[in-house]
Amino acid sequence: MRKLVLKPKGFSKIPIEAEVISPDIIGGKTLPEVKALSVQYGNKVHSLSEFFDVGGRIAKTPDEQDIVVDGDASHVKYIGKGMTTGRIVVQGDAGMHTGSQMKGGSITVTGNIADWTGAEMKGGLLRVLGDAGNLLGAAYRGSSDGMTGGCIVVNGSVGSEVASFMRRGMIVVLGDTGPFTGVHMNGGEIFVFGKVGRRAGAQAKGNGGFIACFGGIDELLPTYRYDTTFTPTFMRLYLRQLAGNLGIDVATSYIDKPMRRYRGDLAVGGNAEILVAEKA
Amino acid sequence: MEVSFKHNGVEIEDTFAEGFGMWGSRLIITAVTQKWANIAATSLTGYATSVIACDCEAAIEREIPPEESPDGRPGIAVMIYGFSRGKLSASILNRLGQCVLTCPSTAVFNGLPEEEADAMLDIGKSIRFFGDGFQVKMRMGDGWHQRKRFWRIPVMEGEFLIEEKIGAKKAVAGGNFLVMGATEEATLKASEAAIEAIHEVPGVVTPFPGGLCRSGSKVGSTYAFLRASTNTPFCPAIKHSLKDSKIPEGVNSVLEVVINGLDEESVMKAMGVGVDAATKVPGVTWITAVNFEGKLGKFQMSLKESLGGI
Structure with a gap:
């Protein structure tokens, strides 16, 4: 991997829209070409080097490109938007729409991340070591397809409407989630190890989608019906995957723990599942 | 001599x-204990010595320890051989339906990965209909890891889990x-x-x-x-x-x-x-x-x- 380092020159109240920070766009270019890449600042177009010190090495192909954003990038939007390969590491906070519509590769943010992170994600791995804002992995307004693939892991807590209109893929939150987790979901898997906010799974249709709540849930919608308490074999596969492939060791402590199964949202004739781990 | x-x-x-040529397949059966995995495998491979008078030829390959099995439970690998892809598929479907689906705590996984197989048989995809509309499709790894598909079928004991496709290849x-x-x-x-x-x-x-x-x-x-x-x-x-x-x-x-x-x-x-x-x-x-x-x-x-x- 060739590492390119982008060091933010300071914080700006006006956000910078920098979808050019992507291995797909940077890989194969020269350093001057990268410095001259266009970013949107307010209603004006500027070059990337006006906001970042650009240094390091550029790979011949995007899959060999490693991009490190070294510093606070909470004012930088669309980092890694639509990327298909390579790797981005943000050493600090990152702004809205990070990894939105990404199809492959990986993004790691060591700090916190703003709203719409991983919105309409299609593939790849997105990890946030801090907290995430609202609408993580959600569908953009007007769209009926949220995440259709990929995996998002947040070590901290997240805001509201996580995974709205989710169809495929996986979201793992080690902290708490805000209200409307998995609203309108129609497939996909959500694992929450903290507490799940109210109105989870509202309007969810199902299609194999579920929300696994290991740290309890604030309230369940009356349109979810209790079925049974069981220890599903399929959950072993996911929990082992979380531990083995994503390093989430806490997952193994829930293997073979009984779970209460609720099915809904009956308000829309859905058969999504909310699985709530029994308290030890 | x-x-x-x-x-x-x-x-x-x-x-x-x-x-002579036959089509072969490998299934991995797991269960809550080795005893139940073995019971399922023994039942599955019964009356399957020779195609002279049996629908297929089948036997246990080996026991699989929990650390090697797909779900971390004790498992067992069985192999089934049929004269054609269709006959093999029918034998697997019948035998799984009668001997493994019915056996407490079992789950079934493909033991012949797609890259080694000549064909992928729709075994789980077919047996899912036993769920009478309440079966649940389970997806894993979409877009970020090895993509896998399973079916969860509600049964009286709890749930039966089976991989959607089982690999088969031209064998000897x-x-x-x-x-x-x-x-x-x-x-x-x-x-x-x-x-x-x-x-x-x-x-x-x-x-x-x-x-x-x-x-x-x-x-x-x-x-x-x-x-x-x-x-x-x-x-x-x-x-x-x-x-x-x-x-x-x-x-x-x-x-x-x-x-x-x-x-x-x-x-x-x-x-x-x-x-x-x-x-x-x-x-x-x-x-x-x-x-x-x-x-x-x-x-x-x-x-x-x-x-x-x-």
């Missing part, structure tokens, strides 16, 4: 086992050799040693009871209504009543080891280690193999070459 050579002091006829059946000894006891002991050694070879199974066939058969019969009858040339009890008896002097008992495998190389290796183990047991005097002079199958697996491979 014609040309022969010696291995571990035992005469080995320089001949070949005649194998009919690998064999005959263990000939001075006594029944010595022949059985040597054959048991052979089976124990063969079970260390991956990718092969021995579908007959305990891996051994005491009543090898020949094609046809004196009786027109029978397709196969006892292998008279190798029956010691009638060796002096039969013109074409192939029983050498001093041989009073014969057991056949029959091997099916996912490829010719594995079957050859299993034959080699089996013959080697059998010839180390005192009382074994001859080893040969059964063939139909190339009229039955396209695989001619030489005993001499098999021993060269161990």
Whole structure:
């Protein structure tokens, strides 16, 4: 991997829209070409080097490109938007729409991340070591397809409407989630190890989608019906995957723990599942 | 016996086992304990010794410890062989439905990855209909890891989990050799040693009871209504009543080891280690193999070459 380092020159109240920070766009270019890449600042177009010190090495192909954003990038939007390969590491906070519509590769943010992170994600791995804002992995307004693939892991807590209109893929939150987790979901898997906010799974249709709540849930919608308490074999596969492939060791402590199964949202004739781990 | 050579002091006829093509598949069954995984596998592989009169040939390949199994529970690998892709698929579906779906706590996984398979059979995809509309499709790894599909079927005990597709490939059946000894006891002991050694070879199974066939058969019969009858040339009890008896002097008992495998190389290796183990047991005097002079199958697996491979 060739590492390119982008060091933010300071914080700006006006956000910078920098979808050019992507291995797909940077890989194969020269350093001057990268410095001259266009970013949107307010209603004006500027070059990337006006906001970042650009240094390091550029790979011949995007899959060999490693991009490190070294510093606070909470004012930088669309980092890694639509990327298909390579790797981005943000050493600090990152702004809205990070990894939105990404199809492959990986993004790691060591700090916190703003709203719409991983919105309409299609593939790849997105990890946030801090907290995430609202609408993580959600569908953009007007769209009926949220995440259709990929995996998002947040070590901290997240805001509201996580995974709205989710169809495929996986979201793992080690902290708490805000209200409307998995609203309108129609497939996909959500694992929450903290507490799940109210109105989870509202309007969810199902299609194999579920929300696994290991740290309890604030309230369940009356349109979810209790079925049974069981220890599903399929959950072993996911929990082992979380531990083995994503390093989430806490997952193994829930293997073979009984779970209460609720099915809904009956308000829309859905058969999504909310699985709530029994308290030890 | 014609040309022969010696291995571990035992005469080995320089001949070949005649194998034929079949479709083979491997399933991994897991359960809450090894006991229940084994019960399911034993039931699944019952009455599946030979396609002469069974719908398929099947046997247990090996037990799988929890740390190697897909869901971290004790497991067991079984292999099933059928004459065609369609017949194999039907046999798997019937046997899974009756013997594993019904068995407490079991789950079924594909044991033949797509990259090694010639075809992927829609086994879980078909058995899902047993869920009567309440089955749930389970997706894993979409867009970020190895993509897998399963079906969760509600059953009275809880849930039955099965992988959507099971791999199958063109395989080899009919690998064999005959263990000939001075006594029944010595022949059985040597054959048991052979089976124990063969079970260390991956990718092969021995579908007959305990891996051994005491009543090898020949094609046809004196009786027109029978397709196969006892292998008279190798029956010691009638060796002096039969013109074409192939029983050498001093041989009073014969057991056949029959091997099916996912490829010719594995079957050859299993034959080699089996013959080697059998010839180390005192009382074994001859080893040969059964063939139909190339009229039955396209695989001619030489005993001499098999021993060269161990």
